[in-house]
Amino acid sequence: xxxxxxxxxxxxxxxxxxxxxxxxxxxxxxxxxxxxxxxxxxxxxxxxxxxxxxxxxxxxxxxxxxxxxxxxxxxxxxxxxxxxxxxxxxxxxxxxxxxxxxxxxxxxxxxxxxxxxxxxxxxxxxxxxxxxxxxxxxxxxxxxxxxxxxxxxxxxxxxxxxxxxxxxxxxxxxxxxxxxxxxxxxxxxxxxxxxxxxxxxxxxxxxxxxxxxxxxxxxxxxxxxxxxxxxxxxxxxxxxxxxxxxxxxxxxxxxxxxxxxxxxxxxxxxxxxxxxxxxxxxxxxxxxxxxxxxxxxxxxxxxxxxxx
Amino acid sequence: xxxxxxxxxxxxxxxxxxxxxxxxxxxxxxxxxxxxxxxxxxxxxxxxxxxxxxxxxxxxxxxxxxxxxxxxxxxxxxxxxxxxxxxxxxxxxxxxxxxxxxxxxxxxxxxxxxxxxxxxxxxxxxxxxxxxxxxxxxxxxxxxxxxxxxxxxxxxxxxxxxxxxxxxxxxxxxxxxxxxxxxxxxxxxxxxxxxxxxxxxxxxxxxxxxxxxxxxxxxxxxxxxxxxxxxxxxxxxxxxxxxxxxxxxxxxxxxxxxxxxxxxxxxxxxxxxxxxxxxxxxxxxxxxxxxxxxxxxxxxxxxxxxxxxxxxxxxxxxxxxxxxxxxxxxxxx
Numbered sequence: 001x002x003x004x005x006x007x008x009x010x011x012x013x014x015x016x017x018x019x020x021x022x023x024x025x026x027x028x029x030x031x032x033x034x035x036x037x038x039x040x041x042x043x044x045x046x047x048x049x050x051x052x053x054x055x056x057x058x059x060x061x062x063x064x065x066x067x068x069x070x071x072x073x074x075x076x077x078x079x080x081x082x083x084x085x086x087x088x089x090x091x092x093x094x095x096x097x098x099x100x101x102x103x104x105x106x107x108x109x110x111x112x113x114x115x116x117x118x119x120x121x122x123x124x125x126x127x128x129x130x131x132x133x134x135x136x137x138x139x140x141x142x143x144x145x146x147x148x149x150x151x152x153x154x155x156x157x158x159x160x161x162x163x164x165x166x167x168x169x170x171x172x173x174x175x176x177x178x179x180x181x182x183x184x185x186x187x188x189x190x191x192x193x194x195x196x197x198x199x200x201x202x203x204x205x206x207x208x209x210x211x212x213x214x215x216x217x218x219x220x221x222x223x224x225x226x227x228x229x230x231x232x233x234x235x236x237x238x239x240x241x242x243x244x245x246x247x248x249x250x251x252x253x254x255x256x257x258x259x260x261x262x263x264x265x266x267x268x269x270x271x272x273x274x275x276x277x278x279x280x281x282x283x284x285x286x287x288x289x290x291x292x293x294x295x296x297x298x299x300x301x302x303x304x305x306x307x308x
Numbered sequence: 309x310x311x312x313x314x315x316x317x318x319x320x321x322x323x324x325x326x327x328x329x330x331x332x333x334x335x336x337x338x339x340x341x342x343x344x345x346x347x348x349x350x351x352x353x354x355x356x357x358x359x360x361x362x363x364x365x366x367x368x369x370x371x372x373x374x375x376x377x378x379x380x381x382x383x384x385x386x387x388x389x390x391x392x393x394x395x396x397x398x399x400x401x402x403x404x405x406x407x408x409x410x411x412x413x414x415x416x417x418x419x420x421x422x423x424x425x426x427x428x429x430x431x432x433x434x435x436x437x438x439x440x441x442x443x444x445x446x447x448x449x450x451x452x453x454x455x456x457x458x459x460x461x462x463x464x465x466x467x468x469x470x471x472x473x474x475x476x477x478x479x480x481x482x483x484x485x486x487x488x489x490x491x492x493x494x495x496x497x498x499x500x501x502x503x504x505x506x507x508x509x510x511x512x513x514x515x516x517x518x519x520x521x522x523x524x525x526x527x528x529x530x531x532x533x534x535x536x537x538x539x540x541x542x543x544x545x546x547x548x549x550x551x552x553x554x555x556x557x558x559x560x561x562x563x564x565x566x567x568x569x570x571x572x573x574x575x576x577x578x579x580x581x582x583x584x585x586x587x588x589x590x591x592x593x594x595x596x597x598x599x600x601x602x603x604x605x606x607x608x609x610x611x612x613x614x615x616x617x618x619x620x621x622x623x624x625x626x627x628x629x630x631x632x633x634x635x636x637x638x639x640x641x
Contacts, residue, residue: 058541076544088538092560092639101556105546136639156546 004031005192006055006160010064013050024050026218028064030211032160035190039203041251042213042222043259048196049164051213055194056082056162069159078106081153083163087145089137089152096133099123099152106156123155124148126185143174150182154189163195167202175199176235179206187231200255204247205235212254223254375610380617383610391431398426430591432611436618439581439592442509443626446516447577454521454573455566458528463558468529479522483515483580487587490514508590515584520577524569531565532558560639567634574630578623593619 011028014021025047032038040048053059055066057076066073068080076082089098099120107116124130127147137145146166153161166182167175183206186193197203203210207227214222227247229238238244332338357377364376375383402423409421430438461468494511535558543557585594597615600608 056541056545058544076541076547078546080545082541082545084538084541086538088536088542090539090542090557090560092563102546105548105552138640 005034005036005069006030006032006194007067008051008055008064009067011051011054011061011066012063013047013054013059014062023218024216025061026220028221030221032192032194034192037186037193037195037206037208039207039210040194040196040213041198041200041203041210041255042219043215043255044198046213046216047219048213052082052162052164052194052196055160056080058082078102078156079159081156081158081161083146083149083153083161083166085165085168087137087142087149089145089148091137094134094136095124095129095140095148096120098137098148099155102152103155120155123151126154127151127181141174143170143178146170146178147181150178150185154185154191158191160192160194163193165196165198168198175202180235182206183231183233200248200251201235203251204229204244205233205238210247210251212251212259215259222259223250225250369609371604371609372606375613379610380613383607384614386607387432387611387614391433394428394431397428401426432596432614432618435592435596436622438509438590439585439594440622442512442585442590442592443516443574443577443581446513446581447520447574449513450517450521450573450577451524451570453517454524454569455528458525458566458569459532459554459558459562461525461529462532462562463554465533468533475522475525478518479526481519483519483583484587486515486518487511487584490518491588506590508585508588511588512581512584512590512592512594515588516577516581519580520573523572523576524566527565527569527572528562531562531569534565535561564634564638564640567630567638571627571630571634574626575623578619578626582619 008028008030011025012023013025014023016022028051030038030051040051042048050059054061055068055073057073057080060074073080089095090101093101100116103111103116103120107119111119121130121133124133127150129144129147129151132140132144132148137148140148146169150166167178170178179202185191186206195203195206204227210225210227211221212223212225214220225247229241229243229247361376361378364374364379367374405423409423412419412421461471491511494507494514498507498510539557539561543553548557581592582594582597584590585592586598587594589595589598593615597612600611600615
């Protein structure tokens with residue numbers, strides 16, 4: 001294994017609320033290799049987006065930190081390009097101009113006007129969107145807009161690509177198309193990707209490694225699962241591949257047996273699995289639970305810290 | 309309604325497509341729609357005119373009966389004729405001077421000659437021109453102040469908190485309350501032997517500015533503050549400079565709101581102007597109404613009614629022009 005490319009160490013995130021600090025994340029440790037595709041999966045509100053925003057530099061960890069290629073991450077920057085859930089294209093700019101805004105900003109000095117133009121068209125071609133270069137985001141479908149969002153992020157030549165539920169707002173067919181496109185691009189460019197998802201199939205199909213997060217507050221990394229399926233991967237042939245099915249089952253079991261939905265309080269004891277346990281999983285309780293008050297439970301260590 | 313240019317890439321040959329458009333326009337559905345769009349407003353106006361014609365004679369004033377539509381129409385023609393003859397006299401006045409100047413120059417090429425303006429009273433139509441000039445100057449000044457201020461307020465919530473009470477207090481003030489103050493200040497500060505503008509013009513313009521500032525200011529600040537957080541994050545990831553961020557992200561995003569503000573502002577400016585001109589004696593429509601009121605002839609009420617209709621019509625046209633500009637400029641239209 002090569003030296004880690006991106007490293008999160010002891011990351012804690014606390015938000016100030018009128019009732020005192022709310023610990024959203026606690027003690028997140030994660031190392032990511034260059035070219036690795038990592039998915040973060042977990043129930044809503046477990047702080048997946050918070051992790052991504054800390055890597056993006058849009059949020060500052062209250063404790064611990066994030067190091068990319070030996071440099072600490074403090075501010076947002078184009079080397080950590082973000083693909084947002086709702087494409088986040090400027091509606092008043094055309095598809096071309098949206099990518100141009102990014103390319104102009106990042107490569108103003110490094111590229112000539114002509115090189116920039118070619119680079120923009122090259123990235124639009126990567127996501128098959130050259131034909132709509134002069135259309136506004138309002139004139140194209142959500143899936144197309146999301147392609148452009150990905151092209152814009154790729155055009156920044158990021159060392160790590162951050163994707164916040166990039167396909168969450170799309171219908172199933174469009175999503176499958178885009179997943180295939182993303183797999184292809186990622187393999188060609190060997191980009192490092194961190195993707196947040198709710199979708200177990202998406203995570204297993206795309207990732208080299210799946211990071212499963214426990215429920216908040218004080219969410220943590222519950223389990224990690226390495227997906228060793230050969231690439232290129234085909235969703236149809238994989239469907240009855242025993243390894244694929246096993247991986248899928250492992251993630252489902254984590255999400256629905258060990259963690260359960262936030263609000264349900266039946267946390268089952270974590271059975272030992274082949275996956276590595278890196279954090280205290282199994283406390284599937286939530287402060288908003290209706291049938292148990294928090295005092296009657298046995299809070300895990302991170303929970304005690306959250307209350308203190 | 310489909311037009312030739314909008315019929316898309318799968319355009320038929322021009323003739324076929326023209327025939328199709330014609331057929332579409334003559335289809336029962338389209339005809340029904342056209343009738344609705346044209347006929348109903350016509351019916352509304354006709355009913356109003358009949359009602360007006362019947363009711364007007366019932367109202368007796370010291371200046372005679374309240375004018376009906378026919379009286380007003382007659383006076384409108386009268387005003388147009390007065391304008392024509394005044395125009396002719398003014399032309400003659402200028403030609404006379406030019407001829408005289410030419411004679412003087414022929415005798416002595418070094419002589420200093422000048423052409424004096426025609427000293428006659430302004431007609432209704434030149435007064436409309438003055439009013440338009442005044443309102444557009446006041447509105448332009450208001451926009452020049454309100455848009456940058458609104459951007460600053462929208463970008464900085466501390467600044468917003470500091471100026472918010474001032475905006476709330478000054479926003480509802482009537483032009484009539486400002487006018488005496490503006491008049492006195494303009495009289496005291498705008499002193500010049502050969503003034504470029506009349507004091508009455510400056511006073512009216514500033515009053516218009518003070519009253520029409522607020523909708524643009526408030527809408528701009530709301531538009532600027534309400535930029536989609538995702539777009540703000542994009543801007544942060546790209547590390548756009550403050551200037552680029554404002555110019556390429558914040559401003560375009562706020563354009564629709566700014567235009568809504570501008571349209572409301574222009575409407576208010578036009579309303580305020582008439583009152584301001586009445587009191588400041590700026591030679592525009594407001595002064596026309598005031599003079600006719602003081603004049604008190606049997607035709608005065610009809611002439612004032614002409615002015616009322618003209619004011620309404622011009623206000624409507626101004627709003628339409630703003631709407632057209634908005635459709636050209638704003639990305640969401």
